[in-house]
Amino acid sequence: MLTVIRDISPEGSDRSDLADSSSRGPDVPEPSAVPIRPAVSVLMIRDGSSGLEVFVQHRVSTMDFAAGVVVFPGGRVDPIDEQTASSIDVPDPQTHQAAWKDSTIAEAADGWRVLLATAMREVEEETGAVLDPAGLKPWANWVTPAGRPKRFDTYFYVLSGGDLESAHHQTTEAHTSEWMSVGEILTAETEERLKLMRPTLVLLRELAAFKTVAEVVGFDRTIDPVRPEFPGKHG
Numbered sequence: 001m002l003t004v005i006r007d008i009s010p011e012g013s014d015r016s017d018l019a020d021s022s023s024r025g026p027d028v029p030e031p032s033a034v035p036i037r038p039a040v041s042v043l044m045i046r047d048g049s050s051g052l053e054v055f056v057q058h059r060v061s062t063m064d065f066a067a068g069v070v071v072f073p074g075g076r077v078d079p080i081d082e083q084t085a086s087s088i089d090v091p092d093p094q095t096h097q098a099a100w101k102d103s104t105i106a107e108a109a110d111g112w113r114v115l116l117a118t119a120m121r122e123v124e125e126e127t128g129a130v131l132d133p134a135g136l137k138p139w140a141n142w143v144t145p146a147g148r149p150k151r152f153d154t155y156f157y158v159l160s161g162g163d164l165e166s167a168h169h170q171t172t173e174a175h176t177s178e179w180m181s182v183g184e185i186l187t188a189e190t191e192e193r194l195k196l197m198r199p200t201l202v203l204l205r206e207l208a209a210f211k212t213v214a215e216v217v218g219f220d221r222t223i224d225p226v227r228p229e230f231p232g233k234h235g
Helices: 079-087 093-099 111-127 182-190 198-207 213-218
Strands: 036-048 051-059 074-076 137-143 151-160 174-181
Touching: 036 111, 036 174, 036 198, 036 213, 051 182, 051 198, 074 111, 079 111, 093 111, 093 137, 111 174, 137 198, 151 198, 151 213, 174 182, 182 198
Parallel strands: 036 151
Antiparallel strands: 036 051, 036 074, 051 174, 137 151
16 A cells, blocks of 8 residues: 655644634643653554554543544553552663653653553553563654643654454443555545644554564664744744
8 A cells, every 4th residue: 555644734834723712722821831741652563464553542522632533542640550550670771761762751750651551551451462571662853732621742663463362342431443555544634534643654654664563673773852932943
């Protein structure tokens, strides 16, 4: 399948910035008063017949955040994740510490463990798949622009989903969960058949440059946190 990747307009003027229209609401009188909540999202990827495939959820239109858009499994950090973080064990903790060194989570002791605990809990709750934290590769960090009624400091991981055949749809926040090719999603977004928010669109565009899961997992990724001001210059 031909992958169609459209250009993205400046921050604040692209349709990906308007995709989640339900949670934008009226202008926030004091943007600085809106708390920025840490969250995690996991890009479960696998090799498919037409290139990389990713597990996505089609959010229901009644949600007060990300309504009607395509997202990756995940959610915000809960207190339980801070309690279970100490039990997280990976062979390369320094890799996670280095990946998030420029992110706000670095300010918290063992914050990277909390993120892994959140990823494992959220994916199991939403897809039934039990993750090995050692397979979670830090990939990106995006912060919701100021002026939105809800703001998140979201940490994205990629994970080889070749052994996650158990992943299925089991969340009420979405009407469908499925494996889709990256090219198919991008083409559907270009044709305006699917809605993607800016981080999702940008991350899928990045994945489109890889041919296999092995290439993604083996890529030497440097994470530059995206903290756009609204409107900003990120595209």
